[in-house]
Amino acid sequence: MNLKAAGLDQSKYALSLPDDISPRILNISDLKALNELRRRVVSGQLAHPDCYRKEAESPNFPASHLEPALADIHGVICGLIDATGQLVGYGSLSFALPDVPSRADVLDIPADERPRIGYLSSSMIDQNRQGQGLHHALIDWRIQLCTALALSHVVSATWPGNYRSWKHLTAHGLRGKKIVDVAQGLQRTVFHRDLRIPLSEREEAQVTVDIFDIEHQRELIDQGFWICRLLHNGDQALAELCLAATNNALICGQEA
């Protein structure tokens, strides 16, 4: 992974951020602030405990992602800093490591393309800065980093009920292509976008399913559908499913 050539200098990337927010790739000196933000969000700011499970993280995260100078770097963490110097949000990008299992393994990505996967592995925004486009900006930044690093695939996984997060992935062209069972009876929807295929038209939704009707979503995915958008119907949150694109003619809309 040639991080130096790709350039971790955030000024290379066009990011839409509030004026008082500075983007910066975090390093090991940010570990304390990062842990403090993560503790604050997980202990008191989650809409539901299953929205973020620290036990599902890879071993040694986030420290493993904070030393971009290392040759065997596991990933990088994009950080957002406010005018007082406080870290208010982050998003991590993890790289595929040889022989290390990943949520991407359930997707039909050929083995020789596995090193070309960028994994949007974790993201949190402090509650008092939510709703200002910071998460959208972090997804965008990490996708731009994937392109700069010549990665072909962007993958991410969320709890199906965490629609505040996954709706943003779909807005950036990722599609829910598998629902898998993970430890402790939890499920994860695995989202994917092939960066080599340009985004084009917004695809027509064929079916809408309550986001908590996971078995129905799974059945539809098995029949050839992808989760393409979130729809609100009053208080109900619905997943919109569209027919999977075929013959490389990906039809996904960017609504971010």
Ligand SMILES: CC(C)(COP(=O)(O)OP(=O)(O)OC[C@H]1O[C@@H](n2cnc3c(N)ncnc32)[C@H](O)[C@@H]1OP(=O)(O)O)[C@@H](O)C(=O)NCCC(=O)NCCS
């Ligand atoms: C899920 C989470 C990351 C979302 O973060 P966020 O910063 O509030 O998200 P954003 O501000 O980017 O988007 C929220 C809304 O603000 C809107 N918004 C407001 N100002 C905006 C601006 N200037 N630019 C773009 N969008 C803006 C967006 O349109 C968006 O609406 P949408 O959800 O309909 O797309 C955050 O709630 C969080 O940290 N949750 C707890 C941890 C978690 O669940 N992490 C994800 C685990 S998979």
